[in-house]
Amino acid sequence: MGHLLEISNLKISTPRGKNLVPLLDKVSLNVPKGQCLGIVGESGCGKSITATSLLQQLPYPLRVTEGTTAFDSFQHGKVDLLTLPSKKMRNIRGREIAMIFQEPMTSLDPIFTIQQQMFEALQFHFPRMSHKEMLDKCLSMLVKVNIPRPEQTLSSYPHQLSGGQLQRIMIAIALMNDPRLLIADEPTTALDVTIQMQILDLMNELKESNDAAVLMITHDLGVIAETSQHVAVFYAGHIVEEAPVMELFHHPQHPYTKGLLKSISSLSGDSNLLYAIPGIVPPGGSWDAHCRFAARCEYASEKCLKDVPALTEVASGHLCRCFLHRQEVEA
Numbered sequence: 001m002g003h004l005l006e007i008s009n010l011k012i013s014t015p016r017g018k019n020l021v022p023l024l025d026k027v028s029l030n031v032p033k034g035q036c037l038g039i040v041g042e043s044g045c046g047k048s049i050t051a052t053s054l055l056q057q058l059p060y061p062l063r064v065t066e067g068t069t070a071f072d073s074f075q076h077g078k079v080d081l082l083t084l085p086s087k088k089m090r091n092i093r094g095r096e097i098a099m100i101f102q103e104p105m106t107s108l109d110p111i112f113t114i115q116q117q118m119f120e121a122l123q124f125h126f127p128r129m130s131h132k133e134m135l136d137k138c139l140s141m142l143v144k145v146n147i148p149r150p151e152q153t154l155s156s157y158p159h160q161l162s163g164g165q166l167q168r169i170m171i172a173i174a175l176m177n178d179p180r181l182l183i184a185d186e187p188t189t190a191l192d193v194t195i196q197m198q199i200l201d202l203m204n205e206l207k208e209s210n211d212a213a214v215l216m217i218t219h220d221l222g223v224i225a226e227t228s229q230h231v232a233v234f235y236a237g238h239i240v241e242e243a244p245v246m247e248l249f250h251h252p253q254h255p256y257t258k259g260l261l262k263s264i265s266s267l268s269g270d271s272n273l274l275y276a277i278p279g280i281v282p283p284g285g286s287w288d289a290h291c292r293f294a295a296r297c298e299y300a301s302e303k304c305l306k307d308v309p310a311l312t313e314v315a316s317g318h319l320c321r322c323f324l325h326r327q328e329v330e331a
């Protein structure tokens with residue numbers, strides 16, 4: 001199966017004094033057509049900056065300092081999203097690649113009705129659509145995302161709707177132009193658990209019916225289990241493990257992934273104690289030249305404090321960055 005998006009060796013840095021310090025490095029990922037790739041990791045490990053860099057929306061003063069991408073655009077052929085001229089990027093953003101954020105209010109404008117905002121998203125890419133066509137499209141999208149009373153919702157302002165409804169509307173807007181890739185950055189974190197499940201089910205359904213690929217970003221392995229076929233575990237600005245989803249859940253190899261899994265299974269187990277991996281993620285740019293997880297790892301040996309382990313294949317399609325499995329050092 002072809003890849004819709006290939007990311008090779010992505011590095012993102014920020015200026016600090018006279019230097020550029022890395023916040024993310026050596027990230028390579030493939031998003032196959034029609035599938036969901038999950039990215040999971042603790043706060044600050046570089047999930048969101050990976051996503052925003054793909055749409056050329058990195059927050060200032062962050063910048064991409066290495067790497068390339070290949071996106072299979074139906075308008076422009078194979079393109080590198082990182083260096084695409086802004087006019088072409090505007091054609092792709094919201095049309096071929098749509099993004100949903102954790103907090104719908106960051107994307108919806110409080111002073112415009114839902115209809116005005118949905119119309120704007122359509123008009124930008126389809127300026128010749130008639131009023132009637134736009135209205136029909138918006139109503140059918142709201143029905144698709146299970147919004148009750150869609151007409152009334154169209155004339156509402158964001159503050160008149162609940163968080164779950166707003167997130168459904170964000171999904172409707174994101175999918176309205178039939179994107180080939182949907183990037184969802186913590187799309188359900190702000191919602192309560194039952195609504196979370198409904199939204200994830202809805203995203204899975206729409207992904208199937210639109211044949212879209214999804215890049216699902218989350219700190220929650222439960223969300224990955226619900227949505228993803230393949231998963232990359234981020235830790236301190238790089239990938240520490242990557243595998244098909246069942247392989248990762250049943251045969252995790254990296255001590256960090258094992259810790260993440262232990263912290264969710266302790267929620268459902270007999271123990272009253274909630275397991276948390278001891279210690280904290282080293283902040284961006286302050287990584288020593290050794291395994292970034294070593295300070296928190298119960299298996300850390302001398303080697304782990306001397307060299308950076310390379311991301312190597314431990315089973316077919318399963319990569320892990322740990323000296324317990326392979327002694328290879330990163331070049």
Ligand SMILES: Nc1ncnc2c1ncn2[C@@H]1O[C@H](COP(=O)(O)OP(=O)(O)OP(=O)(O)O)[C@@H](O)[C@H]1O
Nearest residue numbers: 023042043044045046047048049050059060283284
């Ligand atoms: N606007 C910014 N200015 C400076 N540094 C930033 C900015 N945005 C992110 N960073 C840094 O980039 C690194 C990665 O941040 P990112 O937001 O991608 O993390 P994340 O994995 O999405 O975390 P979370 O789960 O909290 O959303 C962090 O070290 C963060 O401090």
Ligand SMILES: [Mg+2]
Nearest residue numbers: 047048049185
């Ligand atoms: Mg984030």
